Structures are given as structure tokens and as C-alpha cells.
Amino acid sequence: MARGLQMNINMILVTFLLLGQSAESDDSKNEIQFPAGTRVEVDGRFDGEVLEAVKLVREEDDDYLEIKGFVDAVYTDQSQMKVGPFTILIDEETDFDDSEDDEESHELDEIQIGWRVEIEGEFVSPLVFKAIEVEVETSPSERKIGLLELEGYVEAQEIDEDGVPILIIHGIPCRIGNSTEIPGGVFRKIAKPLYDRDERRPNSRRSYLDGRLGLAGRLYYEFEERNNLDLSDLDQADRTDKEWSISLQALWSIDEDRFIFGKGRSKSSTTDEDDEAVTLSEEDLGLEELYYFQRGIGGYPISLQIGRMDFDEGREWFYDSSLDAVRLIWEEGPYSVEASWSTFFGDPPVELKDRHQHILVGTYRPESKTQHSLYIIDVIQDREFDPELTVQLPNESPFFIGLQSHGRTMGGDLRWWADAAYVAGVSGFDEISAFGFDLKAARRFGDLWGKPYVFGGWAWGSGDDDPDDGTDNNFRQTGYQDNNSRYFGISSYRYLGVLLRPELSNMSILTLGAGFLPRENTSVDIAFHQYNQVEPADFLRRSRLKISPNGIDSELGTEIDLVIGLNDVFDQLDMEFEVGFFQPGDAFGTNPDSGWFSSIQFKYYF
Structure with a gap:
């Protein structure tokens, strides 16, 4: 038997x-690769562990990294605010701008929970981001609600327990699923994780x-x-x-x-x-x-x-x-x-x-x-x-x-x-x-x-x-x-x-x-x-x-x-x-x- x-x-x-x-896959003719070191922007929803990517786009190199999302907490006594999993450090050199009025500026103590911010800066330690420039949206568009957007460099490629590709960006696992929009082609994992x-x-x-x-x-x-x-x-x-x-x-x-x-x-x-x-x-x-x-x-x-x-x-x-x-x-x-x-x-x-x-x-x-x-x-x-x-x-x-x-x-x-x-x-x-x-x-x-x-x-x-x-x-x-x-x-x-x-x-x-x-x-x-x-x-x-x-x-x-x-x-x-x-x-x-x-x-x- x-x-x-x-x-x-x-x-x-x-x-x-x-x-x-x-039969040859139509998608395979238009594949886009995102090896380590590629600058990308990934938009998605963060569940506390993983960012479920909605959109993934290749970007040109830039001097600063970017984080775009909604303010979850403001700590004026510590000159900090919280955006998703990131602690944002503010100092006297941080430049605040208003997205709707170029002549208006903001201070940290004016920032309210629920406002949307676009931050340029650099990491000083994992998940701790020093802000160089902050653009504030006091009335964000409804289509942006719930989204966290990261622009930076692919640090690694992994595969999750379900076999779905993961890109590590800003230290955050970003899950590239079947529903992720990738203009111009599709993404397929080309590497294996360094750990089980x-x-x-x-x-x-x-x-x-x-x-x-x-x-x-x-x-x-x-x-x-x-x-x-x-x-x-x-x-x-x-x-x-x-x-x-x-x-x-x-x-x-x-x-x-x-x-x-x-x-x-x-x-x-x-x-x-x-x-x-x-x-x-x-x-x-x-x-x-x-x-x-x-x-x-x-x-x-x-x-x-x-x-x-x-x-x-x-x-x-x-x-x-x-x-x-x-x-x-x-x-x-x-x-x-x-x-x-x-x-x-x-x-x-x-x-x-x-x-x-x-x-x-x-x-x-x-x-x-x-x-x-x-x-x-x-x-x-x-x-x-x-x-x-x-x-x-x-x-x-x-x-x-x-x-x-x-x-x-x-x-x-x-x-x-x-x-x-x-x-x-x-x-x-x-x-x-x-x-x-x-x-x-x-x-x-x-x-x-x-x-x-x-x-x-x-x-x-x-x-x-x-x-x-x-x-x-x-x-x-x-x-x-x-x-x-x-x-x-x-x-x-x-x-x-x-x-x-x-x-x-x-x-x-x-x-x-x-x-x-x-x-x-x-x-x-x-x-x-x-x-x-x-x-x-x-x-x-x-x-x-x-x-x-x-x-x-x-x-x-x-x-x-x-x-x-x-x-x-x-x-x-x-x-x-x-x-x-x-x-x-x-x-x-x-x-x-x-x-x-x-x-x-x-x-x-x-």
C-alpha cells in the first residue's frame, strides 16, 4: 500500500x-525588486507588530528619512511626541510648518492628538527619531485616516509564518501581501530570513x-x-x-x-x-x-x-x-x-x-x-x-x-x-x-x-x-x-x-x-x-x-x-x-x- x-x-x-x-506568468515580466538598500515609501496600517502595506513605491535617494502619520501622544515636558511605534524627538532646531498655510508655524505645545504630521529627520536609536522638519495637517483627509507612511531604505527581506514577503523599513516589518498596490509591476521575495x-x-x-x-x-x-x-x-x-x-x-x-x-x-x-x-x-x-x-x-x-x-x-x-x-x-x-x-x-x-x-x-x-x-x-x-x-x-x-x-x-x-x-x-x-x-x-x-x-x-x-x-x-x-x-x-x-x-x-x-x-x-x-x-x-x-x-x-x-x-x-x-x-x-x-x-x-x- x-x-x-x-x-x-x-x-x-x-x-x-x-x-x-x-504558461508564462504575465506578472513575471513586470517584476520589481526591492533589495536591501533600495529607498522606498510604504503606506499601510500598523497593528502594533506589523505594517500591513497598502502601497509600495520606489523612491529616489534623499538625505533624510520620513515618517508620516497621526499623533498619538504629546509629551511637552520631554520635548517628544508619539507617532505609531516611533518616539519623535523635538529640539530648538526643529522646524514646524503648516500644510495649508506656509506663513503659519506651530510649536510642540500646540500639537494635538489626532493631527497628522509629516516628519523629516534621522534615527538616533531604534524607533527613536530626531525631527528636523515637521509639516502639520490640522484637518487631514479622511482617506489618510489610519495610515502610517514610512519613507526610507529597505534594511532586510524576510518571510512571515504564512509565507508572505516582509520588508524591514525603519526597523518595522512591512507585510507585502497580494492586495498591496505596487505601481508598474509586482514584487516577489528574492531572499530568505537570516533567522527562523x-x-x-x-x-x-x-x-x-x-x-x-x-x-x-x-x-x-x-x-x-x-x-x-x-x-x-x-x-x-x-x-x-x-x-x-x-x-x-x-x-x-x-x-x-x-x-x-x-x-x-x-x-x-x-x-x-x-x-x-x-x-x-x-x-x-x-x-x-x-x-x-x-x-x-x-x-x-x-x-x-x-x-x-x-x-x-x-x-x-x-x-x-x-x-x-x-x-x-x-x-x-x-x-x-x-x-x-x-x-x-x-x-x-x-x-x-x-x-x-x-x-x-x-x-x-x-x-x-x-x-x-x-x-x-x-x-x-x-x-x-x-x-x-x-x-x-x-x-x-x-x-x-x-x-x-x-x-x-x-x-x-x-x-x-x-x-x-x-x-x-x-x-x-x-x-x-x-x-x-x-x-x-x-x-x-x-x-x-x-x-x-x-x-x-x-x-x-x-x-x-x-x-x-x-x-x-x-x-x-x-x-x-x-x-x-x-x-x-x-x-x-x-x-x-x-x-x-x-x-x-x-x-x-x-x-x-x-x-x-x-x-x-x-x-x-x-x-x-x-x-x-x-x-x-x-x-x-x-x-x-x-x-x-x-x-x-x-x-x-x-x-x-x-x-x-x-x-x-x-x-x-x-x-x-x-x-x-x-x-x-x-x-x-x-x-x-x-x-x-x-x-x-x-x-x-x-
Whole structure:
């Protein structure tokens, strides 16, 4: 059955590639590029995190940068005013003009909230702008209401969690969606982010050789404690992990259509376990990404990527992993198709050894920040006989057909995520037939102090009620998943539980939570999870617990998580603090003890 499915996916891959080459895109003839260093003006609506671009125009070079928007606050005692996310500094040399009367001038104490200002000046630090000239509109046009306009230089290009291009201008991510007006042509992303989607590109990224070479780095430290994860106070099972790492990344732009990207990391870690007599230390030097990228293959809207690259999607429910691959991407308006062959050359975890996979993803983006995708993932595992093992590990070759829908509405204050998959294939001598889904939603109240939000959802993966019937009904994820994302907060984290971190397999997980932002760069999340097995079993496919359930009761327990995130502390430092408390249920006996988890992370970007 699995081999027949493999033949089908190969036929589908060929069909999509032929369809992608059947006609040339009219848009591709008129593409406009906005590489780093290009001066542009972008008009849009700022939601507190991202500027949703309405219009994008190339501009000529100028001595000063510009910000145009509405006054949100005036601080006369500090000689400052607030326009969107920017703090505007005013001094005695700042020249005020009236847009309607050239002979009239204004002073800072005359400026009123709701007036529109056009400011020329320069940045003295991130988001802090020194005004040289300010033109004031006391009665702005209605068509300008709600718009923030930035004129300056493209600092970087990224791609967001929905695969939509981002331009960094004045340090602000500007989302270039399908509805963005670009006079004279269309824009297509020509570069990849210097950091993964759950991280951010540093504003202090260095550029050399007229912007063709970009360099960046990150220092990372994590201290983590796992307490009592065997759920018994009588046994010694605590564990402490420390990790230091440095990542260095480089982007070499060959031309507008081609680039080479590399990312390496050096890591040093130590592990202390109560039930081990020694401290385990590890030094690791690894290549995380190194690939060649070319767009516009044969004059068509097709891109080629080859090498070791990051496979990632918004919620990391299907995958978040670096793989050695060949990937083709076809993009046409709101539609895209991605086809790839991938494996891992090196020393992967034992369960992923001797694996390769075909992945086909079709995506439709009807509007900004909303996407619907179809995933077909065919995993083939062919382990060689290992004479050192007394029991040989079985091959597992699952075949996934998955659906994904992520989006926003209500001006971005309501978000939803829906992921689901049916799994066929083989596991050892058994056929696989299983189903799983993860449905979540979050509501933000942006008009209230702290922009509080609530979230909740249900994740469910089928179980096997008869292990001896030759069919494995236990749902499983791909093995490359992280189950890591965020709701409306600053930090992304394991949304199925920071302590348990389970794979969604033979499990039902109910999640409820809330959070708020006490400051623009700080968020606090509290999440509650209730875990139950779908079919009582004496094992968990993957979790951080060091004990197995009894196979009789289905109630695994509950977990409460606290996650605090801080970004841009001292400009370049991000911090994250996590605490998880697990209260076991009847599946772990009559009197199990609770478990704890805590970690603190520091990320310094340079």
C-alpha cells in the first residue's frame, strides 16, 4: 500500500511541475525588486507588530528619512511626541510648518492628538527619531485616516509564518501581501530570513560589498531544570541542563535572482542527572543550513533551492527541521506549490535514521495573513541491519495527507489555527491507519490596557484499541515537528505543554489560557492543559516524562504553564522564562507526585 502511494505522489509531483511550466506568468515580466538598500515609501496600517502595506513605491535617494502619520501622544515636558511605534524627538532646531498655510508655524505645545504630521529627520536609536522638519495637517483627509507612511531604505527581506514577503523599513516589518498596490509591476521575495520564523532578524546586521554580503550572529544561553519527571518523590530523577551556543550566518547575493545562504552553530552543553554518577558534557560544531537559491527558472515563476535548508511552517505541527533537500517552488498570485525531496546526511536521532521523504504543499492565500494549505508527505525509511543491536528497530514509513488553515479576522484581533492529517503507510509489519487534528483560536482585546487575549483549543490523535489486529491506529506526527508557536505574545513556546512536550499520538489535549502585554516588548502567558489517552496504553510515544502510564486508566493529568517573554532588552537582547507544573492523573497510579519544569533563555543578536 505504501509503495503504491509513493508512486502516486511521484506522479503528482511531475504533474504539478508540468503545470507550472505550461504558461508564462504575465506578472513575471513586470517584476520589481526591492533589495536591501533600495529607498522606498510604504503606506499601510500598523497593528502594533506589523505594517500591513497598502502601497509600495520606489523612491529616489534623499538625505533624510520620513515618517508620516497621526499623533498619538504629546509629551511637552520631554520635548517628544508619539507617532505609531516611533518616539519623535523635538529640539530648538526643529522646524514646524503648516500644510495649508506656509506663513503659519506651530510649536510642540500646540500639537494635538489626532493631527497628522509629516516628519523629516534621522534615527538616533531604534524607533527613536530626531525631527528636523515637521509639516502639520490640522484637518487631514479622511482617506489618510489610519495610515502610517514610512519613507526610507529597505534594511532586510524576510518571510512571515504564512509565507508572505516582509520588508524591514525603519526597523518595522512591512507585510507585502497580494492586495498591496505596487505601481508598474509586482514584487516577489528574492531572499530568505537570516533567522527562523520564531526568531527575528537583528537590526544591527552587517552588510558588506555594496550590500551583497550580509552577516549576522546570535549568542544563546539556556538554563533548564526538570524536577521529579518520574513522578516519585522517593526516587532521584531531577535533571539540570545548561547550553551555550553561538550562531553565525551569511547571505551572499549573486544577483537579483540568485543567492547562497549559510548558517553554522557551535554549541557547548552540560547535563546533570541525579540518577547518573557523572556530568555529561557535549561540544558540537554543526552546519544548520547551506543552500543555493535561484528564482525565475526558465523565465517562469519557479524557484529552485538545493542544499541543507530549513523546513518550517507556521505552527510547526508538520515540521520544523533542517534537511538536505532539493526544493522547487511555484508561485502565481495567491497560489503556490512547493515540491521537494529530502533526507539527512549526517547523524540524525536514531528514530529518523535512514529516512527520506517527498513533500508536496499547495497553498492558497485569499487575503493577507490567511492561508489554506494541502500537505502530502511521503516518508520512506529503510534501515540497514545493525549487528550491534540485539533487537532491530522496525522501519516506519508513514504517508500523510494533511490540511492546514491559519488566519486572522476582526482587524487581526481574532486568530485561528487548524491542522489535521490522515496517516497511512506501514510501521514494522503493521499497516498504519490513523487521524489527528489540532484546532485553536485566540481573541485579543486591543483597546484595553495590556492588550489582553484569551486562547483555547483541542488537539486529538487517534489511538489503537487492538494492537494485535495488524493495523496500527495510533496517530503520529512526522518526527520533524516542534509544536512551537505563539498566540499574541512576544515569545513562541511549546503550545501542547512546556513540560510534557508530547507528540500528538493516542492523546486528547484540551488547552485554555490567557495573556497580556504589560509593555510593548513584554508578554505574559498562562496556559492550562488537560491530557487524556484516547485508548488506555502502557506507553507514550514521545514525551519528557520518565515513567509510563499503567495502560488501564486514560487520565494522564493536567499541566499549568507560565511563559514570560521580553524582546529588545538593551536593544539586542531577548529573554524568555518558562515554568511548567504537571499534576499526574490516575494513569500513573494511585498516589503519583507532581513534576516541575523551569527554564530561562537569553538571546543576544549582533
